[in-house]
Amino acid sequence: MKKLVCILLSALIPALAFSACSGKKINLQLPGAVTTAPAEPSTNEDGSLLAQARLVYAKNDSLNPYEAKSSVNIRLLSLVYDGLFTLDSAYNLNGAVAKGSAGGTGTVNVMLDTSAKFSDGTPVRQSDIIYSFELAKKSETYGERLANFTDVTTPNPSNMIFSLAEPDIFAQNCLTFPIIKEGSDENRPTGAGRYIFTEDSGRLLLKINPERKGFSPAITCFELTEIKDSTVTNSSLEIGSTCFSFDELANGTYTRVNAKTQNVLMNNLVYLGINGSNEYLADPLIRRAVSAALDRNEIVTSAFQGHAKAAASPFNPEWYIISGTDGAPTVENSDISSLLEQSENNPGKIPFSLIVNGENGFKLEAAKQIRDMLAQAGITVMVYSLAREDFYTAVRNGDFDMYIGEVRLTDNMNLYPLFKGGRCSYGVTQNTQELSFARYEQMLSGECEPMDFINEFSSELPFIPLCYRSGLALYTNSIDYGDSSSCIFDVYANVDRWNIIKDD
Numbered sequence: 001m002k003k004l005v006c007i008l009l010s011a012l013i014p015a016l017a018f019s020a021c022s023g024k025k026i027n028l029q030l031p032g033a034v035t036t037a038p039a040e041p042s043t044n045e046d047g048s049l050l051a052q053a054r055l056v057y058a059k060n061d062s063l064n065p066y067e068a069k070s071s072v073n074i075r076l077l078s079l080v081y082d083g084l085f086t087l088d089s090a091y092n093l094n095g096a097v098a099k100g101s102a103g104g105t106g107t108v109n110v111m112l113d114t115s116a117k118f119s120d121g122t123p124v125r126q127s128d129i130i131y132s133f134e135l136a137k138k139s140e141t142y143g144e145r146l147a148n149f150t151d152v153t154t155p156n157p158s159n160m161i162f163s164l165a166e167p168d169i170f171a172q173n174c175l176t177f178p179i180i181k182e183g184s185d186e187n188r189p190t191g192a193g194r195y196i197f198t199e200d201s202g203r204l205l206l207k208i209n210p211e212r213k214g215f216s217p218a219i220t221c222f223e224l225t226e227i228k229d230s231t232v233t234n235s236s237l238e239i240g241s242t243c244f245s246f247d248e249l250a251n252g253t254y255t256r257v258n259a260k261t262q263n264v265l266m267n268n269l270v271y272l273g274i275n276g277s278n279e280y281l282a283d284p285l286i287r288r289a290v291s292a293a294l295d296r297n298e299i300v301t302s303a304f305q306g307h308a309k310a311a312a313s314p315f316n317p318e319w320y321i322i323s324g325t326d327g328a329p330t331v332e333n334s335d336i337s338s339l340l341e342q343s344e345n346n347p348g349k350i351p352f353s354l355i356v357n358g359e360n361g362f363k364l365e366a367a368k369q370i371r372d373m374l375a376q377a378g379i380t381v382m383v384y385s386l387a388r389e390d391f392y393t394a395v396r397n398g399d400f401d402m403y404i405g406e407v408r409l410t411d412n413m414n415l416y417p418l419f420k421g422g423r424c425s426y427g428v429t430q431n432t433q434e435l436s437f438a439r440y441e442q443m444l445s446g447e448c449e450p451m452d453f454i455n456e457f458s459s460e461l462p463f464i465p466l467c468y469r470s471g472l473a474l475y476t477n478s479i480d481y482g483d484s485s486s487c488i489f490d491v492y493a494n495v496d497r498w499n500i501i502k503d504d
Helices: 017-021 071-079 126-138 230-238 284-292 296-303 336-342 361-376 388-397 430-444 450-460
Strands: 025-027 053-058 085-087 093-095 098-103 107-112 149-156 159-164 195-200 203-208 221-227 244-247 260-274 308-310 352-357 381-386 402-408 463-475
Touching: 053 071, 093 098, 126 149, 126 159, 221 230, 230 244, 230 463, 260 284, 260 361, 284 336, 284 450, 284 463, 296 308, 296 361, 296 463, 352 361, 352 388, 361 381, 361 402, 381 388, 388 402, 402 463, 430 450
Parallel strands: 053 221, 352 381, 352 402
Antiparallel strands: 025 098, 085 093, 098 107, 107 159, 149 159, 195 203, 203 221, 244 463, 260 402, 260 463, 308 463
16 A cells, blocks of 8 residues: 555645535635724834844754754744644635645645735745745755655646645645745845834844734844754743743653743654553453453543544544544444453453653653553553663564654645554554555545544554643743743744733
């Protein structure tokens, strides 16, 4: 089965996703019909720009969105560069440089906002979008999500048609790559985002973009201060170098700092990897019994200290397509004892090995909880806490019965990395994924609903979803952070609602 390892549903296409998939047109309105001019940044007594708050950037990294490597710079650049579309926390697709989208399974027809302008006042041309698309496909940050896109054509001045190598009704969600002006400064290219880079009195600043429609924030100017790398952004809050930081909690720990915090759900699926070569775990009844024995909410609350959300399916529970039902599968039998009795390969007291990266506190605690939960169901598990590199080696070599893994899905919720042949498919054998994989391909072609796939998947469980991890937005007491509309696609999504409530 020839498939590329890169694109599934991280997606959303506003609530009309399946109309789009059947070829019906979707109209996505540009956010912000307000056309009032934004306030001009105020100045100091010497005439220099007054920076109302501070953000950090990694000076040893690029401020070009296609060359930046550090997470702090990549996130910061979302303030300067717009894509064709943006995504919200429910994975709904909203227009930015584009204003709408329609498509079948093999193409995406994008309707452009022909009034869109770069910050220098020049129009955003189709050639700029093609130039950015080609850079994005080659880039480390955006290349994976665009791997299924083969080319783009321009049938008329207001439309662009993106072609796909394989069917994917959620492909629109990958068209969020930054649009930069061809031929502009390579170090800080011209963008069409909410702010622009400027230098004033030896300081690097972000100033409001006067060409950006419908954007009138209270904070019109940020000063950018240098840090060595992304690992010190939290401490920069305490010394006043920034008013905002984002911590992915990737190490499985959180060291408290003097700041307000807010969880932001990421698209990072934490799952229980299963070795389908094990004679007992090759039986879907045993895998279903293992899954049924797990209290995911308890794992989230205790092991992950609330920095996650339980997942009843492989998909992000915030995804608008399943959020109303939490993706709860319909499976005929979920009684643990009955499942074990029906199986011809009941393991009894035969222990399964569960390996985990012991350097990650959240996952180590989760492994212990899984062991205890399975013990109550009569399934014996031995937990092996390994050093990080030893853990990766053991997973690659198949030296496990179960393991706790994590994968960040692309913006169209691509599950291919977890199926056989994918980069995270360790232990997934043909017999443990054959039916669910076929149903998955049907879903991407619009031949079945996501819940049809979820139900098929839940009967087979080639891997067992546990939860989706959250990162942590941290902000100083001097900032009113507004509402909780920030999302992992843009941690500054609500910057227009930030306010200064007291001096630093």
